[in-house]
Amino acid sequence: MKIDAHQHFWQPGRGDYGWLTPGLGELYRDFLPADLAPLISAAGVERTIVVQAAPSLAETRYLLALAAHEPSIGGVVGWVPMLAPEAPAFIAELARDPKFKGVRPMLQDLPDDNWIANPALERAVEALLAHDLAFDALIFARHVDALETFAARFPQLRIVVDHGAKPPVRDGHVGWRRWADGIARLARLPNIHCKLSGLASEAAPGWTEATLQPYVDHILNVFGPARLMWGSDWPVLNMNGDYLLWHSVTNTLLASLSDAARDAIFGANARAFYRVV
Template sequence: MKIDSHQHFWEYDPVRDEWIDDSMEILKQDFMPKDLEPHLSDAGFDGCITVQADPSERETNFLLELAENHDFIKGVVGWVDLTSPKLENRLVHFDQFKKLKGFREILQGEPPGSMLDERFISGIEALQKTRFRYDILIFENQLRECIKFVEHFPEMHFVVDHIAKPVIKESSFDEWADSMKKLSDFPNLHIKLSGMVTEADWDHWQTKDFTPYLETCLEHFGADRLMIGSDWPVCLLAAEYGEVVGIIEDFLDGLSQEEYDDIMGKTAVEFYQLNE
């Protein structure tokens, strides 16, 4: 099964979605399943994982309703307040939704130390006792903190979104690569090969810009801990859906069939327990 492990849906709200500034005009519209399905089909995907873009349970419920009505949405990564004293009750509530596979915080917007805050640590401890997975959304300058965070949870299933957002347009690499190598020591942590085009020069990126980053991920994590993600519709700031998929397809050319199958779907299926 081929799976796009990372994309978003929303009904555009200028107040809620204030992060979409004037440089992102193309994103100031609705993006719904009917808009994505043709792209998935053209790229040969069997389905997708849809990921929260707003920190609210309303968002989680919105995505779950879409997943209920569209079979190609194989899983949902939602939001829940991991610092709430009512967290365990909320996790019990959400356990009834089988397409809900995990949760995410927008940690890239949080101040230093947030991942190591006692309340957040307690929240992940509670999450670790459930079937749910956790998506880590950070910038590359948060990687050192992320390493300390992951050390606390050897049993938690983590995936880092967007290869931790190195500043590709500035060829930022060495410190990112060093931290990624250290992160690879944790066998419970996976990586999404996603979100790269928006970290590159939106108007002038070339496929070769991403090669050292992809090679580093493959070398240290192996194909069985990597998964493709489009980050649609955010990717539209810099590339069409097919172009994003093409970057990964080009990189996979010459790898084994097993490695291809892992990155293009098997890793996501196993990580998000899509067959359960």
């Protein structure tokens, strides 16, 4: 089973996407399963993981409602207010839906880079563990220290770093060392996985396979194929690429791997990580 481990659906008219403004051009419109269907069909993708794009319970429930009527959605990664006293109850409620697979608190947008290291998150994490749910970490290199603390505190929690921790591709070698060292540190923790996604969005326009090769090689080197999963980051990807191009480029960049390793990255790892049936 080929799985796209990271994509989004949204309707700006719902009103809970603070970051999604008309200034983002073609992203400022509805993106729904019918828009994605021909792309995943062409790529041979059978299931996708839909990831939250708004910090609201309402959006999470909206995505679960979409998933109930869309067989291609293998799971939903939603949002809950993890520090709220009601967080365990919210998690228990959402977990009653078999397509609810985990949470993502959008760490990159929080004003406190150390938020994830807060010990007060323990009650929410215990609820995630009790319901066999995962945790998506949307981070930059500046969040590595805090995420390392969090992951070490909860070694049983399945954690995945979204978009390879967003390396500074468009800046060339500027920032490479901090990012490369940081993601290598995270990879030393066995409960942390990584998504091979979002790299095109971090590159300058006109990127090529050669542009992304050093970043893909480093991520593969530190995590290995057993803890990597491919994702499109569609439709954000459309700002600097397209679905089939990214799918093709990733296949080329991973061509030296065995068939089994590629099968793992393009589906088996995500299926196991998110408990996709």
